Amino acid sequence: MSIEFRAPPGSVTALFGPSGSGKSTVLRAIAGLHRSDDALVACGGQRWTDTAAGAFLPAHCRPVGFVFQDYALFPHLTVREQLALAIGHRPRGERAARIEALLALARLEGLAGRKPAALSGGEQQRVALARALARDPSVLLLDEPFAAVDWALRESLRHELATLRRQVSLTVVMVTHDFDDVAKLASHLVVIERGSVSAAGTVADLTSRNAVPGLGGAREPAVALDAHVVAQDPARRLTHLVAGELRLEVPAVPGPVGTVVRIQIGAREVILASRRPEGLSLHNILDARVLAVEPGGHDALRLVHLAVGDARLLSLVTVDAVRMLGLDRGAPVLALVKAVAVEAFA
């Protein structure tokens, strides 16, 4: 296994790959739970593991928070006791205040006296998150955080985590085999296949170039990027979002101006036009330029890479449309995006 990557401070870095690719081992190595013969783990200039220098900081001395796949809550302790245990020795008043703050953060106030067996799956995960945050970790490590819950709960837990990220500034490293986690939560992506890194970069860059290996047909090409709210239009029930030079109107997304929203635009949802259309139920008409045209996974289809200022989009069209519109490299074209085709996640 040979894996090397850097998680920028404040980022959410997803280690993405099939089961058995070695991504969980990487997470355990960061936490100091796994010792390998040749490893270097450094955080903020401090070397936690450096086999070349013979350095190894024991797991309990590393400022990490770890959320295990099955949460690993202590069955004999109440929620409050789990948090107290993780907070460790502090003056009594300070410790109590910290516990209350964590309970509030994870919305666990009414559950402080319960043991894990008396909690639902979602509540257990919130406890696991609060416990992982108890020591003010430099890095939060999440091992398949949503694998153990059903689809509906998974989506609401993703929202929890996104909300939490807005309240606590954290560097997160997350292991997942579900690209939805990557598309909705991660800023950076490291694709791991058969024990080595097959691609790494920002999620926006990799998805907009359709350059995530291993997805092979499992998912339609879609661009995932961060936008922020620039205006709310309650009368029309629309929200104006901006990502670089990409300006979009989308169905109302809650949140004040400045709120960061993760958006996804599927290549199938982007229509190309040579002239400005009229009389359509359409909100977003974007001036774009063709960057490249590549095979679209089917004989009759082409994936068109577009630049909208500094932002990029993908459009899946027929070979016939490419010929009809003259979509050559560098050609100007209008990208039409329905407001409802923009999947916003906040």
Next chain:
Amino acid sequence: MDWTALTLSIRLGLLTVVLLVPLAFVLARWLAFGRFRGRGFVEALVALPLILPPTVLGYYLLVAFGRASPLGQAFEAALGHPLVFSFEGLLLASLLVNLPFAVQPMQNALAAIPPNLRDAARCCGLSPLAAIRRVELPLALPGIATAAVLTFAHTLGEFGVVLMVGGSIPGETRTIAIAIYDRVQAFDEASAGVMALVLLTLSLLALGITNTLARRMVHRH
């Protein structure tokens, strides 16, 4: 009813529990979590007293504790009397004979702790010792209690090894199990019957407690 024998048995049982359970916990933890070659051999060694005839075990202990052995000589030099046929010798034999009863329940209880919980303890900043105290001990408590009860009950009932190593010296090595045998030999069936009833009651009580604890352990996981 031989009260001296009964109190001697109880004293031997309690001392065995107090000394053996902590030692056996260390051994049980090593067997449950340690990664080393020859684990099977160590486990077999620990389990040996379960299947070895008490007379065979007693014979070897007698040899090991005898005045000709280094252990016997060292003990005699330290305390001024021989190890064999003394309470201390009996206690030492009891510790060895009870090893499987103390180690196995604790080893099982520790092995039943999900590995993630021990990892989580470390990621919560607990040192190895703190992790034992705050996570492993509480989770293995039913196993520890089972070990203590089984060890106590088995000490009360042990006959063969006690007879071999301790003889039957009143107040020193004559336990209640030996006393029952002596009473039967002397055709004093009334005394033997009372003492047998006491042992029977204590044994049933012990089994009742261990079964309850075992059930509780199953419910916890």
